[in-house]
Amino acid sequence: MKHEEYIGKIKKVPLKERDAYAYVLSTLPAIEMLIKLVERKQNGKKPFSDAFQYENSRKAIDEGKKEIYAFLDGEKNEVKSALEKLSDISLKAREEIKMESLRNDYLWISKTISLARSFLG
Amino acid sequence: MKEKLQEKLELLSAADSPYFCGSSCLLSLYDVLCEIELNTVDFEKAFPHLKENVLKLFDEDPRLFELSKKKEAFFEEEWKEAINILYDYASWLEDMNQLIALVRDAGLKQHVEKLRMDVDFLVAILKETLVIFENREDLPPEFARAENEVLTNIRKGA
Numbered sequence: 001m002k003h004e005e006y007i008g009k010i011k012k013v014p015l016k017e018r019d020a021y022a023y024v025l026s027t028l029p030a031i032e033m034l035i036k037l038v039e040r041k042q043n044g045k046k047p048f049s050d051a052f053q054y055e056n057s058r059k060a061i062d063e064g065k066k067e068i069y070a071f072l073d074g075e076k077n078e079v080k081s082a083l084e085k086l087s088d089i090s091l092k093a094r095e096e097i098k099m100e101s102l103r104n105d106y107l108w109i110s111k112t113i114s115l116a117r118s119f120l121g
Numbered sequence: 122m123k124e125k126l127q128e129k130l131e132l133l134s135a136a137d138s139p140y141f142c143g144s145s146c147l148l149s150l151y152d153v154l155c156e157i158e159l160n161t162v163d164f165e166k167a168f169p170h171l172k173e174n175v176l177k178l179f180d181e182d183p184r185l186f187e188l189s190k191k192k193e194a195f196f197e198e199e200w201k202e203a204i205n206i207l208y209d210y211a212s213w214l215e216d217m218n219q220l221i222a223l224v225r226d227a228g229l230k231q232h233v234e235k236l237r238m239d240v241d242f243l244v245a246i247l248k249e250t251l252v253i254f255e256n257r258e259d260l261p262p263e264f265a266r267a268e269n270e271v272l273t274n275i276r277k278g279a
Contacts, residue, residue, distance in 0.1 A: 002127035007155050019231070022156030026149040026235075032133035033145035039136060101249065105142035108242045112149055115235055 023116040087113040139183040189253040207267035214274035
């Protein structure tokens with residue numbers, strides 16, 4: 001399904017689950033940006049240190065995205081732990097960044113994902 | 122504009138696209154606005170241009186950044202473009218200030234948290250961009266007027 005179709009689905013979600021659905025949906029732009037930022041860093045002059053475990057983290061981001069789409073498609077899955085992991089990855093990546101504005105980007109991404117997690121109880 | 126949302130989402134992670142975290146924040150905000158709209162009586166009447174403006178700013182945010190990096194003298198059209206973007210930001214900020222007050226009055230704390238977080242994040246980026254413009258010696262008075270409107274709306278929302 002396309003993003004606009006997921007947005008169109010908000011009104012069909014039962015009222016008590018609507019906030020959670022919309023907030024999980026709103027993490028997708030943040031996750032796409034997380035992908036861009038970590039790939040840029042890894043392919044740039046100063047890649048991540050071994051502590052970040054780039055390959056594992058990058059794989060976890062893709063797996064997290066799959067969990068989010070499954071949740072939006074109505075599956076009862078492990079989206080809570082996926083969101084927690086994605087938020088942690090963004091904070092872990094932030095630790096390796098010196099530029100203040102980029103650190104703020106990673107922080108915003110992490111907070112956006114954490115906020116969605118808070119709607120899931 | 123709505124049919125292009127999937128395209129916009131995919132552009133965010135594309136290595137060669139000009140979109141960065143400001144645009145990402147705007148698209149994330151758009152998703153939540155669609156939900157708030159459903160739960161708010163007369164949302165469309167109160168904020169007729171808000172969602173449309175958010176999608177417009179999605180493209181304008183990287184353009185303003187690009188213009189701010191230009192070292193050479195601006196063409197008249199480029200100044201007009203930068204000034205129009207600032208007025209779009211001013212209008213967006215005015216709407217967001219009102220919407221935050223509305224959801225706060227309704228006791229919707231988590232919505233307030235999201236809206237506040239996104240506004241603060243985008244305002245920080247915008248202020249950094251404005252500082253770069255302020256260092257130019259050829260800033261036209263129209264730009265200063267538009268900037269003043271933006272800063273006034275930032276102060277009103279603080």
